[in-house]
Structures are given as structure tokens and as C-alpha cells.
Amino acid sequence: MNHSHSMTHGGNARPHVLPDGLFVGIWVGLLLLTAATVSASVFFPGKIGILVAVLVTPAKAALILMYFMHLKYEKPAFVAMFLVAVGILAIFMGLTFFDYLHR
Amino acid sequence: MSADHAHALEAGRGNDLPVHRDDEGSKTGMWLFLFTELLLFGGLFLIYAVYRSMDGAAFHHAAEELNRTLGVTNTVVLLTSSLTMVLSVSALQRGNRSRSLAMLTATFLLSCCFLVIKYFEWSAKYHHGIFPGTEHIHALPAGEGLFFSLYFMMTGLHGIHVVIGMIAMAIVFAKVRSGSINQDRHGALEYVGLYWHLVDLIWVFLLPLFYLTN
Structure with missing residues (x-):
């Protein structure tokens, strides 16, 4: 390549x-x-x-x-930003589920 | 790409003043916008996940009403449109403007195709009384009504994104043709591409949640 x-x-x-x-x-x-x-x-x-x-x-x-x-070929900063966004989403989802499953 | 390249100064058009240009900054801004989209759809995915965990049987039963063939066909259409979009960007980056325009046209036609299939799918649901606000949907068990509400909300919001993507494609098509987006300044086309791939990415998750659930 x-x-x-x-x-x-x-x-x-x-x-x-x-x-x-x-x-x-x-x-x-x-x-x-x-x-x-x-x-x-x-x-x-x-x-x-x-x-x-x-x-x-x-x-x-x-x-x-x-x-x-193209994320594989971007600077690591872009990958880091993406992982932070996905991480925030995971926290949202995790905490909401924890709440619903233990009511 | 090093920082000084990213913050390079470009000769101004028509005068001697340098015009500031920062491709990496623009790209960062586009990605930040895509993250807000991710969180917007993420909230809806969360509602889906919570209610499915509470009443999975109703979700499975309601999903049998959906047309799997149309859902899968639309997946193939969108994945193919993502391919033609990325080929349009790389053609322009190689300086092949006519190929770039042809690929962009193909992407636009495929997105039309997606919306036409979506139209027939929604019409069929509507004729069966499955549409938000109908008596039939109120008479359904709560879990099934929720499934259909989420189906219309999420595929509807996704459909609006498809329409916005098509408007953006039309704008960059005109600019590539006029030459204001070109081999050296292809950012705008690239960012429309990123947006389009995100629309595709969201659909990849919608397919198993709605069409492959029974």
C-alpha cells in the first residue's frame, strides 16, 4: 500500500x-x-x-x-476523542440500566 | 501531517493577503458534531434497550410485523452508498473530478432509493393501522405500542438525516463542479462523507434492533 x-x-x-x-x-x-x-x-x-x-x-x-x-489513519487525538464520546455514552447507558434493574 | 502544515497559510485569491486555513481544525469540528449525533441517537438506543429488557416478549412479537427483506435491502443500499461516497472523496483527492462527481451522483441516487423503499415500508404499516396516533396502535399491548413508537421515531429521525445528507451532497456537487472544492481543498466533500458514513453507521445498529428481532 x-x-x-x-x-x-x-x-x-x-x-x-x-x-x-x-x-x-x-x-x-x-x-x-x-x-x-x-x-x-x-x-x-x-x-x-x-x-x-x-x-x-x-x-x-x-x-x-x-x-x-478514515479513523485508522488519523492522529491518535481523533481516536482518543472518539473513545471519550463512546465512553460517555457507555456511562450513560450503564448507570441508567443500573437504576432500572435495581428499582 | 504536521502542525505547521495543518496551520499553513495559503495565498489569498485576488489579493496578496494570506488566508488562514486549518484543515485539521475543521475536521476536529466535524467529528465533535458527529459525537453530538452519537449521543442524540444513543439516548434513543437507551430507551429501546431499557424497555426491551422490561418487556422482551412484546418487542419480539411486534417485530414480526416488520418486513425483514425491505430492512436488509435498505442495509445493502446504504452500505453501497457509503462505498460510492468514499470513492468520490478519493477520486477528488487524486484529482479526478469527473469520477468524483459520478460517484457522488451514484451516492445521491442510492439515498433516493433508500427513501423510496422506506416510503413503501411505512405506507404498508400505515394501511395496517400501525402509525403513531392510530386507534389500532393504542389498542395494542403497551410493549408492542412502544416498539412501534420507537421504530417510527428512530427510523424517522434517521430518515431526516438521510434527507439532510442528500441536501449536503447536492451542495458539494455544485461546488466540486464549479471547482471551489478541488484536489487541494477537498475538506467539505470529505466532511459530507463523514456525515454520510455516520448515517450508515446508525442504520447498521437499527437493522438488528428492529428487523432481526423476531
Whole structure:
């Protein structure tokens, strides 16, 4: 993969452009993961279907975030910001559930 | 990209004054906005999770009313539109403007396709009396009524985001064509792309919650 950072006269660095084949590969992966979730819910409704969805859906989200949204290639500060936002959401959800389940 | 590049000065157009430009700052701002979107939808996901944990049977029963085929088809449509969006951005970054415009057009058409499918799906529900405020929905057990209310609220809010995304695409399309968004200044196209991927990301979570629950 070519990750060279070529500079231009424009001033701001021109970002490295990932090859189109990589994006197509990610898209195929996302479709396969979708197929896995759907077929699990059709053929194994109930616990297994839910378990597959719980495991596969975050994996799909990670592919979109890392490659389509470029997060894998951003500075660590962007990843840190993202994790803080998700962490806040997790605290919200965790505390609310704790409240509801112990009433 | 180093800090001095990010804060680089660019020659002004039409005069000798340098114009300040900070791509990394713009991108940071876009991500901060996306986090607020995450928390907005997060609140709705939380309501869904709490009520499903309290009355799971009703959620499962109500979910059988939804059309799995349409939900999965729309997932494929949105995932594909995310691909064409990212290809539009990388085409412009390589300086291929016509390919970028073609890919952006494809993304726009796919989002139209998504909304058309959504329209047929909602119409079918409406004809069966399943719509917020109908007598039928009030007569349902509380858990099932809640499921449908959340279904309309969350897919509806998501649909509004799709429409906003399409408006943003139309604006950047005009600017890429006029040349004000170009290989050296592609930020705006990239940020519309980020927004579009977030819309896709939210749908990835909506699919198992509503269409794959029975």
C-alpha cells in the first residue's frame, strides 16, 4: 500500500489516498457480515441469533469507522476523542440500566 | 501531517493577503458534531434497550410485523452508498473530478432509493393501522405500542438525516463542479462523507434492533 505523504504548493499536506480496492474489499466484508447476521437470525432465532448480532454489529461499525471514516489513519487525538464520546455514552447507558434493574 | 502544515497559510485569491486555513481544525469540528449525533441517537438506543429488557416478549412479537427483506435491502443500499461516497472523496483527492462527481451522483441516487423503499415500508404499516396516533396502535399491548413508537421515531429521525445528507451532497456537487472544492481543498466533500458514513453507521445498529428481532 502506498502511504506516502506528498506535499503540494497549496500549503496543507495532501493526505495519503487509500487504494479503491481496499474500500471495495471493506464493502464486501460489510455485506458478508450483514449476511451472517441476517442468516443467524433466520436459521437460529433466539439466543444464537442475538449473540451473532451483538458480536457482528460492532465489528461492522469498526470497519466503517476505521476505513470509510478514515479513523485508522488519523492522529491518535481523533481516536482518543472518539473513545471519550463512546465512553460517555457507555456511562450513560450503564448507570441508567443500573437504576432500572435495581428499582 | 504536521502542525505547521495543518496551520499553513495559503495565498489569498485576488489579493496578496494570506488566508488562514486549518484543515485539521475543521475536521476536529466535524467529528465533535458527529459525537453530538452519537449521543442524540444513543439516548434513543437507551430507551429501546431499557424497555426491551422490561418487556422482551412484546418487542419480539411486534417485530414480526416488520418486513425483514425491505430492512436488509435498505442495509445493502446504504452500505453501497457509503462505498460510492468514499470513492468520490478519493477520486477528488487524486484529482479526478469527473469520477468524483459520478460517484457522488451514484451516492445521491442510492439515498433516493433508500427513501423510496422506506416510503413503501411505512405506507404498508400505515394501511395496517400501525402509525403513531392510530386507534389500532393504542389498542395494542403497551410493549408492542412502544416498539412501534420507537421504530417510527428512530427510523424517522434517521430518515431526516438521510434527507439532510442528500441536501449536503447536492451542495458539494455544485461546488466540486464549479471547482471551489478541488484536489487541494477537498475538506467539505470529505466532511459530507463523514456525515454520510455516520448515517450508515446508525442504520447498521437499527437493522438488528428492529428487523432481526423476531
